[in-house]
Amino acid sequence: MSSSNNKISALGQTLRTDWQLYLLLAPMVIWFIVFLYTPMAGLQIAFKDFSLFKGIYGSTWVGFEHFQTLFNDELFLRSIGNTFLISLYSLLFAFPMPIILALMFNELHHAVFKKTAQTIAYLPHFISVVIVAGMVVSFLSPTTGIVNLVLEYFGFEKTYFLTNPEYFRPIFIGSTMWKEAGFESIVYLAAIAGVNPSLYESARVDGASRWQQIWRITLPSILPTIIIMLIIRIGNLVEVGFEYIILLYQPATFETSDVISTFIYRVGLQGSQYDIATAAGLFNAVIAFILVYSANRISRKLSSSSLW
Amino acid sequence: MSGFNLYSRGDKVFGVVNATLLTLFVLSTLYPFIYIAASSISSGLAVTSGDVLLLPKDITFAAYDRVLSDPVFWTSYANTLFYTIFGTLVSLAIIIPGAYALSRKRLIGRRYLNFFVAFTMWFHAGMIPFFLNIRDLGLLDSRIGILIAFACTAFNIILLRNFFESIPESFEEAAKMDGANEFTLLWKVYIPLSKPALVTIALFCIVARWNGYFWAMVLLRDEDKIPLQVYLKKIIIELNMDDQFASSLINSDYSFETIVAAIIVASIIPVLAVYPYLQKHFNKGIMMGGVKE
Numbered sequence: 001m002s003s004s005n006n007k008i009s010a011l012g013q014t015l016r017t018d019w020q021l022y023l024l025l026a027p028m029v030i031w032f033i034v035f036l037y038t039p040m041a042g043l044q045i046a047f048k049d050f051s052l053f054k055g056i057y058g059s060t061w062v063g064f065e066h067f068q069t070l071f072n073d074e075l076f077l078r079s080i081g082n083t084f085l086i087s088l089y090s091l092l093f094a095f096p097m098p099i100i101l102a103l104m105f106n107e108l109h110h111a112v113f114k115k116t117a118q119t120i121a122y123l124p125h126f127i128s129v130v131i132v133a134g135m136v137v138s139f140l141s142p143t144t145g146i147v148n149l150v151l152e153y154f155g156f157e158k159t160y161f162l163t164n165p166e167y168f169r170p171i172f173i174g175s176t177m178w179k180e181a182g183f184e185s186i187v188y189l190a191a192i193a194g195v196n197p198s199l200y201e202s203a204r205v206d207g208a209s210r211w212q213q214i215w216r217i218t219l220p221s222i223l224p225t226i227i228i229m230l231i232i233r234i235g236n237l238v239e240v241g242f243e244y245i246i247l248l249y250q251p252a253t254f255e256t257s258d259v260i261s262t263f264i265y266r267v268g269l270q271g272s273q274y275d276i277a278t279a280a281g282l283f284n285a286v287i288a289f290i291l292v293y294s295a296n297r298i299s300r301k302l303s304s305s306s307l308w
Numbered sequence: 309m310s311g312f313n314l315y316s317r318g319d320k321v322f323g324v325v326n327a328t329l330l331t332l333f334v335l336s337t338l339y340p341f342i343y344i345a346a347s348s349i350s351s352g353l354a355v356t357s358g359d360v361l362l363l364p365k366d367i368t369f370a371a372y373d374r375v376l377s378d379p380v381f382w383t384s385y386a387n388t389l390f391y392t393i394f395g396t397l398v399s400l401a402i403i404i405p406g407a408y409a410l411s412r413k414r415l416i417g418r419r420y421l422n423f424f425v426a427f428t429m430w431f432h433a434g435m436i437p438f439f440l441n442i443r444d445l446g447l448l449d450s451r452i453g454i455l456i457a458f459a460c461t462a463f464n465i466i467l468l469r470n471f472f473e474s475i476p477e478s479f480e481e482a483a484k485m486d487g488a489n490e491f492t493l494l495w496k497v498y499i500p501l502s503k504p505a506l507v508t509i510a511l512f513c514i515v516a517r518w519n520g521y522f523w524a525m526v527l528l529r530d531e532d533k534i535p536l537q538v539y540l541k542k543i544i545i546e547l548n549m550d551d552q553f554a555s556s557l558i559n560s561d562y563s564f565e566t567i568v569a570a571i572i573v574a575s576i577i578p579v580l581a582v583y584p585y586l587q588k589h590f591n592k593g594i595m596m597g598g599v600k601e
Binding site for chain 2: 108211285
């Protein structure tokens with residue numbers, strides 16, 4: 001009792017002497033409460049029959065009814081499957097790419113070429129997804145797109161790639177890689193820059209080839225960074241660039257392109273079924289949290305690197 | 309180094325293969341930009357018949373005339389400038405003092421406050437509760453809403469906090485000796501010392517504001533308020549689905565494709581103009597604190 005009283009008086013003391021510090025902190029804390037924590041209270045409508053008139057707090061509880069609806073909804077189940085497949089494929093193909101690029105940049109000894117190559121590689125990151133989608137649409141257009149013109153020249157048939165579900169994932173992952181792989185390599189280049197140069201010198205004296213130096217020195221040295229990026233990536237698995245998917249997908253490709261976030265967007269924001277969409281969102285967020293938590297746990301067991 | 313063979317033959321082959329692969333990568337990164345630029349100043353017919361692969365053909369600026377004569381294009385351009393400039397200022401006004409306070413070791417409850425910020429990186433309420441919250445706050449279809457609702461990210465705050473923490477405490481002690489309070493300390497000592505970090509965070513904000521489309525599309529109804537990316541989305545994506553519109557344009561000086569190309573070029577030019585400046589800074593910024601072990 002007295003210790004908590006002491007704490008309170010100590011807090012009062014620092015508030016008096018350090019009020020300026022708390023004043024500086026206040027806008028940020030208020031912002032987080034208003035824009036990120038208040039919506040968390042809104043999550044309760046996942047368990048309510050939400051009515052616009054009664055509001056979030058006045059609506060009646062319905063328990064897990066919305067979750068039952070969702071898990072009987074083939075479209076929702078399909079979106080879960082698509083989310084995991086797209087994530088899995090981008091983990092397999094898009095995740096290693098920036099690592100490989102960073103290793104390649106690092107082996108480039110011509111300074112001007114190196115700088116030019118990096119400048120160009122980073123550039124697409126600064127282009128909006130709307131423009132990237134515009135470029136993809138324009139390149140893949142069935143009548144005038146350059147890809148189809150080339151296919152036609154070599155005697156193949158023209159294909160409307162964007163209406164064919166089979167092509168959606170390669171197009172999505174490929175264009176995302178075009179946009180981000182170069183820029184993501186920066187993080188690994190930063191890690192490589194931190195490797196102790198004497199390691200390379202002694203390896204060279206021992207006669208290690210450049211290939212061996214990459215495998216024996218560079219890769220092991222940047223492994224902690226790779227693991228942290230992997231954990232972050234796993235945490236974002238269920239997010240899968242939905243802002244970009246919305247631009248690129250159409251009803252004809254929903255079969256392979258509709259992910260949980262785009263499902264929430266259509267059902268919630270376009271269809272105004274707020275409660276069901278919130279339930280889907282909550283499911284999404286909980287899975288994301290479990291994924292990043294377990295990835296972190298596993299990584300802490302296997303190696304020394306972890307996010308917390 | 310004479311007499312010491314740095315590279316064996318295998319290493320030289322390795323170097324050549326590496327440079328070749330990187331050259332291919334760079335060319336494939338660059339090609340879409342070149343193609344779009346070339347199409348934008350070619351005739352609609354030349355693009356439609358596939359004559360434009362690398363260089364422009366039948367050079368004409370008809371597509372630009374058409375794009376630049378659309379008043380909505382200019383309104384949305386002005387809106388984007390507004391959201392980018394003021395949005396970034398709002399972000400910095402909240403992030404800088406917040407990150408500074410978090411970096412002070414004597415701050416009571418510092419651990420909890422750090423968790424309070426970082427937790428939002430891993431868990432957030434999601435699209436619908438966020439939207440309903442904005443609606444309840446009366447910020448739907450509001451320019452102010454766009455400016456403040458997207459001001460902070462936990463990532464930017466943590467990045468800046470880490471940088472502030474790396475500044476030696478002796479600076480603080482010396483300034484306090486001279487009678488500086490927290491505000492002058494932040495303004496006169498910490499901000500000037502943190503220029504690279506601040507520029508990096510400002511750049512992150514600028515890029516996010518300039519390129520953001522999703523929430524602007526969801527929250528803004530009024531055409532007078534939409535930013536450039538929402539306008540682009542309407543023209544490029546929605547009209548592309550509209551076959552009638554596309555075919556109505558073919559065979560004139562411009563076609564749907566050349567108009568899209570011209571819009572893309574017009575909206576990329578400012579990015580390209582500031583890019584050299586951008587590049588100088590983000591490299592340093594990301595190395596600084598993006599990933600901490």
